[in-house]
Amino acid sequence: MNPIASASPRLEVQGLSTSFATEAGRIQSVADVSFAIRPGETLALVGESGSGKSVTSLTLMGLHAKTSHAQVEGQAWFVRRDGRRVNLLDLPESEKRALRGNELGMIFQEPMTSLNPVLTIGEQIAESVRLHLKLDRKAAHAHAQRMLELVEIPAAAQRVNEYPHQLSGGMRQRVMIALAMACNPTLLIADEPTTALDVTIQAQILALMGRLQKETGMSMLFVTHNLGVVAQYADAVAVMYAGRIVESAPVHDLFARPAHPYTRGLLACLPGVARRRASPVLPGRRPQLVAIPGQVSSPFAPPPGCAFAPRCTHRREACDARMPMLDAGGDRRVRCIGFTEELAA
Numbered sequence: 001m002n003p004i005a006s007a008s009p010r011l012e013v014q015g016l017s018t019s020f021a022t023e024a025g026r027i028q029s030v031a032d033v034s035f036a037i038r039p040g041e042t043l044a045l046v047g048e049s050g051s052g053k054s055v056t057s058l059t060l061m062g063l064h065a066k067t068s069h070a071q072v073e074g075q076a077w078f079v080r081r082d083g084r085r086v087n088l089l090d091l092p093e094s095e096k097r098a099l100r101g102n103e104l105g106m107i108f109q110e111p112m113t114s115l116n117p118v119l120t121i122g123e124q125i126a127e128s129v130r131l132h133l134k135l136d137r138k139a140a141h142a143h144a145q146r147m148l149e150l151v152e153i154p155a156a157a158q159r160v161n162e163y164p165h166q167l168s169g170g171m172r173q174r175v176m177i178a179l180a181m182a183c184n185p186t187l188l189i190a191d192e193p194t195t196a197l198d199v200t201i202q203a204q205i206l207a208l209m210g211r212l213q214k215e216t217g218m219s220m221l222f223v224t225h226n227l228g229v230v231a232q233y234a235d236a237v238a239v240m241y242a243g244r245i246v247e248s249a250p251v252h253d254l255f256a257r258p259a260h261p262y263t264r265g266l267l268a269c270l271p272g273v274a275r276r277r278a279s280p281v282l283p284g285r286r287p288q289l290v291a292i293p294g295q296v297s298s299p300f301a302p303p304p305g306c307a308f309a310p311r312c313t314h315r316r317e318a319c320d321a322r323m324p325m326l327d328a329g330g331d332r333r334v335r336c337i338g339f340t341e342e343l344a345a
């Protein structure tokens, strides 16, 4: 039996919803999102721009700006190193801070906005490990250098004393990985970690992340809109549409037999990727999500029924009446009346 599939989840998200009060009204960015990630597993969260992927990861990290008037519901059960199961959405700020950068690592798209421009990269990594691992100054500096070696930064002994602007984009992203991994996190949330990089560097960074994951057994939530990356690196996929998960499944099953009309639409736009599931992300090929005809409904006035119905070629009356349930057939879950009827047949 697959050891990942049989382990109990390290993170279990149940009914996560996030809305924001804005001048134009309340916007429901994420609604009733549930998923689980086991030790050593990578779950890819995919969807078009604005589907709620980043809000999901920021909510889990507790990183909403105080000014954003976010309202969060649901639970996110995380198993800590000491075996305690804590709800990330209900932790005091001090405990959240102790987890972030420690058991919970994160990597974002643009390292220049996440790295401190006035500190050397060594100082930034050392600061984190001194705080969380309680190392003294000298040991922290040595740890920082080891982390740069681990992420294959050449001449780490010199680079450790350089500032972010002295590094290329790919090297900065490696530093972000070193920083995120410095305290040996058990869960890494990576939000579009390679989107800003050219495809060759992107493939190298993803290979590095895959290797580190294998070595450490950490779990990963990987936010992306690149289906080629999903096909190659994820174990499971959750497809988001208008703030909700519309389909989730093991990666192989999803690519082989997409069930939700939206997922089918996404893959139909990418026939090459859908068929060549194991194809590498080749230089010059960027298998991104491409537009499906029609527009996502306004988040201020979501339709009462299925949010995808206005763009769906299988739409019927019942689809507009109420939001379909996320129904399960095996380890695939699909939010579509058509799928529910198929299960019942």
Ligand SMILES: Nc1ncnc2c1ncn2[C@@H]1O[C@H](COP(=O)(O)OP(=O)(O)OP(=O)(O)O)[C@@H](O)[C@H]1O
Binding pocket: 020, 022, 027, 028, 029, 047, 048, 049, 050, 051, 052, 053, 054, 055, 056, 068, 225, 299
């Ligand atoms: N602080 C906020 N205040 C109000 N609305 C927000 C806030 N943050 C996000 N949103 C809205 O929530 C929705 C989901 O945004 P989110 O950034 O999660 O999408 P995404 O799927 O990550 O898109 P992308 O791939 O472009 O990053 C969008 O309509 C966005 O405008």
